[in-house]
Amino acid sequence: MQMSYGKLFIGRKVRELREANRATQAAFAERLGISTSYLNQIENNQRPVSAAVLLALAEKFQIEIGSLASGDDDRLLSALVETLADPIFDGYSPSLQELKLVVQNAPGFAHSLIASHQAYRRTSEQLASFDNQLGRSSALSEPTAFEEVRDFFHFVDNYIHDLDVAAEKLAAQLDLPERNAEAAIAEYLEQTHNVRIMRAPPGNDLLRRFDPASRVLFLNSYSPPATRTFQMAYQIAALEQQADIQRIITNADFRTHEASEICKIGLQNYFAGALILPYQTFMASAKELRHDLELLSTRFGASLEQVSHRLSTLQRPGMKGVPVFFATLDRAGNITKRHSAARLQFARFGAACPLWNAHQAFEAPGRIIRQLAETPDGVRYLSIATEVSKSVGGYKAPHRRYAIALGCEISYAKDFVYADGLDLANRDVFEPIGISCRICERTNCPQRAVPPLKAKLSFHPLSRSIQPYIIP
Structure with a gap:
């Protein structure tokens, strides 16, 4: 569920920018051409930023205005709104302004509340089916490894800067997409890593298997060319990007080894997509071709899914694509x-x-x-x-x-x-359309599957419409 945000309160971001520049409030305010007291009010979300201050931030500190106005706060606010829609919070209906203040000033608290609610929902769902086993394992209240990794990518804006830049640099070295990506990447693997590409044995449904001893990468010959190219690019990430990938995983501080391994696969997939579809070249082509998925797929030798997914990662600071x-x-x-x-x-x-x-x-x-x-x-x-x-x-x-x-x-x-x-x-x-029935506010949807969580339903026993209940 989404909301209109109105005035822009970005105190935490302004404070982080000032601290990153190691400036006092007085010095920072002077550079922006405002009073110290006004800056103090902005940083404490007592006053919104004006258009003049936004322009001064962009001009003086070379930042993109859009990065201040949206992004992580939007995603976190949306997740928080959905969390508080649960009936367990019945009786507490914070205003949008209150929620924005929490997201902007205490994002760690918001993340913790969302994580606690996730644990509650998982425990409740497990209880419905396994109440005789509920007390036997604390693991039932923890997020699954896939959920944890999904949220990691969600809250980093689906953009991994170090891997993206490294992939773009290698793409330039290989002259992609001017050269055929499948041939260029196969040649690079052989010349740089002594890795040969061979067909997997018939009857094997694996997409990729690497044998470190023989330095052979087996690929399924029935896979489309775009899939084979992607799997070769993935292998480059596995051979060259482990230090950066491990650092990213360590900083993410996942709860389980399983989540770390899933994220490792996700990060190697990310590098592979960024290599086949190098950032600046791909973004320029997307603009030129007006995001025609089929033309982009043909130009880069990629699948429609690879192209679509890559469009969602064009979030490089100062060089963002269409959101x-x-x-x-x-x-x-x-x-x-x-x-x-x-x-x-x-x-x-x-x-x-x-x-x-x-x-x-x-x-x-x-x-x-x-x-x-x-x-x-x-x-x-x-x-x-x-x-x-x-x-x-x-x-x-x-x-x-x-x-x-x-x-x-x-x-x-x-x-x-x-x-x-x-x-x-x-x-x-x-x-x-809605987001999902459980939080959708529409009262007259013919396709509604379940009532909204906090709705007070009424019933008319002598009449019946599409739904057997009425949402006031």
Whole structure:
């Protein structure tokens, strides 16, 4: 669920910027051309920053205004709002301003509250099925390793600077994307690491297997070229980027070794994507081709999923791309990957809204489905979705099917070829969607699966509409 933020209170960020420059309040205020008392009020979120102060921050300290106005606070505020929607907090309804003050001044507290709520929900869900075992293991109240790693990437803005820059540097060395990426990366592995590429034995459904003794990387010959290229790039990360990856994992301070290992895979995947789709070249191409996924896929020899995922990582400070949301989901509506640099933030629990066009992608394989959508807070979006089917074999091999969804706020829609021909100015054509039923505020949705968590329901025994209850 999203909200309009109004005035900009960024005291913590201003204070961190001042401390990073080792300046006193008096010296920092002088550089900004404001009084020390005004700066003190800004840092304590007693007054919002003015446009003049924002421009002075950008000019004097070479920072991007957008990095102050959005980003981590948006994601954290969204997660906090969803947490406090739980009925266990019934009777406590903080204002939006109160929540923003918590997020801006005490983000550690907000993260701890969210983590505690996650533990509560997991324990409650486990209790429903395993109440006879509940007291036997403290592990039931801890986040799963996958949840912990998912949140790590979510709260670092899905951008890992050191790995991204290293991948971009290597891409320039290999002259990507001017050269064929599959051939260039295979050649680099052999010449630099003495690693040969060979086909995996028939009947093996592995995508990749590396034998350190023989220095052979076995790849599934039935995989698409984009997949084989990605797996080779992943192997480069495994051979060259372990020091940086280990440092990132250590700083993340995961609870379990399992989470560290999952994050290691995620970070190596990140490097692979950044190598095949080098940051500045890819961002320039995305702008030139108006984010046409198929043209970008062809230009870089990548899959539609790789291109879509990479668009969601274009969050380099001072050089950000169009803020997009990206997700993959299965036929049951479960979101398996998610990230949003836009104001739309995905629910942490429950399935995706059934009115979202991502579900329609399964009904039209091979097509890109467009949707103009509006969330309950009044924010409007362009959303595109397409189905993906993957297999590592022939007719009898299992096929994995899922949908990719990508989109942006309507103010950026003209940067996307998919907006052509749509009536962006007509609010009536925007379909109402939510985040998930459990926190959606809409009272008259024909597809509602469950009532909103804090709703006080009423019932009319003598009449019946679509839902068997009425949400006041």
